[in-house]
Amino acid sequence: MLFIIFILFVLLLQVFHRRLLHRLLPEGADRWVTSALLLIHLPLALYVAARLTGLAGFLPWLRFLARGGVYFQLLTVMNLLLWGLSALLWRTRHGRRDPGGPEDPARRRFLRQTTALGTAFAAAGVLYGRREAFSDPEVVHLDLRFPDLPPGLDGIRIAQISDLHTGPLVKPAVVARWRALVQAERPELLLVTGDIVDSLPEEAQTVADAFRDFPAPLGRFAILGNHDYFTDPRPIWATLEAGGFRLLENRWELVRRNGDDLALVGLQDPMARHGHFRDIRFGPGPLPELAVRGLPPGTWRLCLSHRPSDWNLARKTGARLTLSGHTHGGQVNLIPGVSSALLVGPYTAGLYRKGGDALYVNRGLGVVGIPVRLGAPPEITILTLRRG
Incomplete structure (x- = not known):
């Protein structure tokens, strides 16, 4: 049951992440988003299936590959949080203009820049967090x-x-x-x-x-x-x-x-x-x-x-x-x-x-x-x- 809840949570995250990536990536590059997400998460899905059937112990290499999918969830959460924060900052400064019309190019550029900057800070945080994890315990x-x-x-x-x-x-x-x-x-x-x-x-x-x-x-x-x-x-x-x-x-x-x-x-x-x-x-x-x-x-x-x-x-x-x-x-x-x-x-x-x-x-x-x-x-x- 725990694994099923985990997989449903991952799927929900990636539905929102896919929408976000389509908006962040340049036109043309975004057509590969769905395929890339499926490829990243395939080892994770296979490992979950192996765990449910009790075969995970026979596939140790699969756990290593599946861990990449788990790491990607952290990136997903950070990207979604940073996008939401960036959108809130823009709306606070400029208000909501013509929500039914095409997206303001300046707004899209601002959201891309702030999300990219935030992701860089997040990457630095991960490096710091890795150091904290493996430093001598308190x-x-x-x-x-x-x-x-x-x-x-x-x-x-x-x-x-x-x-x-x-x-x-x-x-x-x-x-x-x-x-x-x-x-x-x-x-x-x-x-x-x-x-x-x-x-x-x-x-x-x-x-x-x-x-x-x-x-x-x-x-x-x-x-x-x-x-x-x-x-x-x-x-x-x-x-x-x-x-x-x-x-x-x-x-x-x-x-x-x-x-x-x-x-x-x-x-x-x-x-x-x-x-x-x-x-x-x-x-x-x-x-x-x-x-x-x-x-x-x-x-x-x-x-x-x-x-x-x-x-x-x-x-x-x-x-x-x-x-x-x-x-x-x-x-x-x-x-x-x-x-x-x-x-x-x-x-x-x-x-x-x-x-x-x-x-x-x-x-x-x-x-x-x-x-x-x-x-x-x-x-x-x-x-x-x-x-x-």
Whole structure:
């Protein structure tokens, strides 16, 4: 269903983009617009069909070509926005003259020039965004206080990373650099909140290799995200556990520190209910009652939930602190100070509180779709829990 919505959205964008290109291009050159758009999007359409039939893993080269069609969507959106802004500027200055007659040549020339200039600025923004995406992540240090935190957990130092998306856009050298930066913070506990891979199970080996023997004395734990359920997640699970991670999918484990226990509870991602984007179930999705079954009452609880929109379910586990990812902080935020992740929910990045409970949404490390971040730099979070 998600792919079908995506394809319909792409088609709608290109209908408007085709009209725009016919107006921007010189006469004669515009007759090739429809053919060019079809050629650009053919690999994307074929890849979508391969994903729907479960054959994408046999055509890795097709994913590379399809990514060009995804990049073109960014150019399309920018062109349409810039054209609309240019038209608004012209109308503000000159008013609307004879809307039923032929287009004013001066107006058309102005719109061409401003759109071309805007596209140049947009290209510069993409180059900057690529640099932001692959620069060293911001290391966010956060002290969180809870009056009911057991004394033995006071001062516990936790590293959270999320949304690595290892695969075509995130190479092993980048993941190895992330490991070095996290290790330099000397956390006692390492938590990974999903989207280990971009889409294929074998991509998890990069993470397992990079974080093998990571010196976290209280352990390494992870949950899977929606991208980890694009295909059968069991190989990802096996690869990470062979590398020393413990997977928490609707289950819990206790971590003991200075005589007190911390319960780590993991919720399964809703994508488990329909992997392959078809009616193939790899799990029941997030079930708070299953995740805490058998957990000793009164144990202080921290929940890993990939999607911050599931915070209400995480709170049902009794978790005082929930750690999430998924949003990438919007990844590409075209309006300064406004996260594009608001389109999918109110929890976009950073710390949120409700009553005495807290949610922290990590912006993630990797990228999805395009190798660009704007206004949402990658993040490593170091949380220190305090009593009081």
